[in-house]
């Protein structure tokens with residue numbers, strides 16, 4: 001048994017090598033989508049936001065991981081994954097009448113800001129309680145949890161019939177919102193220009209599609225569950241998934 005697990009570990013290592021440099025705490029494809037699409041989250045979401053925007057909220061949950069794209073990493077714009085940037089995002093999203101972005105402002109902006117807050121809240125649980133900090137165990141665990149979620153968690157009804165239909169769109173990551181939030185956050189020194197968001201969204205979308213293909217190649221959750229027992233002994237991923245759902249619910253205004 002141990003030899004089998006070792007072989008799986010080595011095989012996953014090769015896959016994880018392709019993700020070098022990425023510091024996700026939960027994966028997006030589909031863990032972040034799934035966490036934000038849970039019924040408990042939707043119940044709270046509709047109390048505050050237009051229920052029709054729930055699918056956009058779920059898609060927007062991957063937004064902060066634009067920070068992991070080569071463009072954002074290489075140009076020093078990975079600050080968009082931080083809590084301080086979230087404050088700037090909230091500031092812009094909640095001030096529709098500010099003359100600087102009045103003409104660009106959309107009712108989706110507060111929803112996108114809420115999704116970013118939800119993402120960071122879920123990552124906080126993963127970082128502090130479950131995902132080991134050292135590489136490559138970190139990346140392997142994220143990938144294995146993604147595979148388990150892919151097979152074991154249902155696709156939220158409003159999103160489609162298959163996880164493969166769920167991905168981040170430009171509407172769920174408005175380049176104008178990112179521009180103004182990053183402009184304020186960096187005092188105009190290192191804003192995220194709209195072309196950068198569009199370019200990086202293409203990379204993130206492709207990496208999410210590649211992750212879905214990888215989960216399908218695995219044929220089921222069994223191998224990944226065995227791998228998780230080996231890499232994170234004594235901890236059940238479902239417990240921490242549940243704690244992340246609670247954190248997402250609590251993060252909603």
Ligand SMILES: [Zn+2]
Pocket residue numbers: 023024025026064065081119123
């Ligand atoms: Zn993240």
